[in-house]
Amino acid sequence: QQQVKQSPQSLIVQKGGISIINCAYENTAFDYFPWYQQFPGKGPALLIAIRPDVSEKKEGRFTISFNKSAKQFSLHIMDSQPGDSATYFCAASGWSGGGADGLTFGKGTHLIIQP
Amino acid sequence: DSGVTQTPKHLITATGQRVTLRCSPRSGDLSVYWYQQSLDQGLQFLIQYYNGEERAKGNILERFSAQQFPDLHSELNLSSLELGDSALYFCASSELAGAGEQYFGPGTRLTVT
Secondary structure: OOOOOOOOOEEEEOOOEEEEEEEEEOOHHHHHHHEEEEEEOOEEEEEEEEEEOOOOOEEOOEEEEEOOOOEEEEEEEEEOOHHHHEEEEEEEEEEOOOOOOOEEEEEEEEEEEEE | OOOOEEEOOOOOOOOOOOOEEEEEEOOOOOEEEEEEEEEEOOOEEEEEEEEEEEEEEEEOOOOEEEOOOOOOOEEEEEEOOOOHEEEEEEEEEOOOOOOOOOOOOOOOEEEOO
16 A cells, blocks of 8 residues: 555656645654655755745745645745756655654655756 | 665575664664665665654565664564575665655665575
8 A cells, every 4th residue: 555646657747846845644643754866876865845834944945835625745846956956856754653753755756857 | 985884795595584674874874774785675764663663564575573672772683594685785874754855875785695
C-alpha cells in the first residue's frame, strides 16, 4: 500500500516558469511533510517542510501548499532555473502510536528545467 | 554538505556474504535512520535508533540488523546478501526522536554480484 502518492513522474518546465509537484497521503496520523531534492549520486537534501497547522509555507523560491481536508500537499518552485533540475521527493511522517518516525516517501518527480 | 558521513562510498560483494555500513550523525543529533533506495522500491525507511536504543522499524528484512553505539555512530549489517539487495543505502540523522527534520548522508552504493 503506497501511503504517499506523487505526481507527475517527470516534468519539463521552461526557465523562469513555475514547477508544480503534487502529493497525496492516506495516513491521517502524518503530521510532518517535507520535500527533498536529490541530484544524481547524492543523498536527498531537505528543501522545505510543513506541519498541518499552516496551509502554506514559503522559503525563497520554494513554497509548500497544504490542504489537510483533501490530504494533499504540493511544492511550487517559482522562477525555475536550470540548476533546479533534479529529482524531488515528497515525504510524510508522524507519531502513529507505534513510534514510527521514519519518513514515507513518494516515488519522486524528475524535473528538467529547459534554458 | 549535511554533516552526516557514511562509509564506504561503494561496496561490491558476492551473494551470501555479509557487509557492514557505517554512519556518523551530525554533531548533536541523537537519532539515526537508515533508508534503502532502489529503482523498483524507491526510498524506503528501514530502521531508526535514538540515543542507542531502537525506536522504530520499517521495511527491514530479518537478514538486516543495525545498532547505535555510545558515541552515536550507527552500523547497518546486511547478511546472506542477495542480488536484490543491490541498492543505495542512506543514513539520516535528526536532533530529536519525533517527526522532524532529517538530514541525509551521501549514501553507500552496494552492488551484490
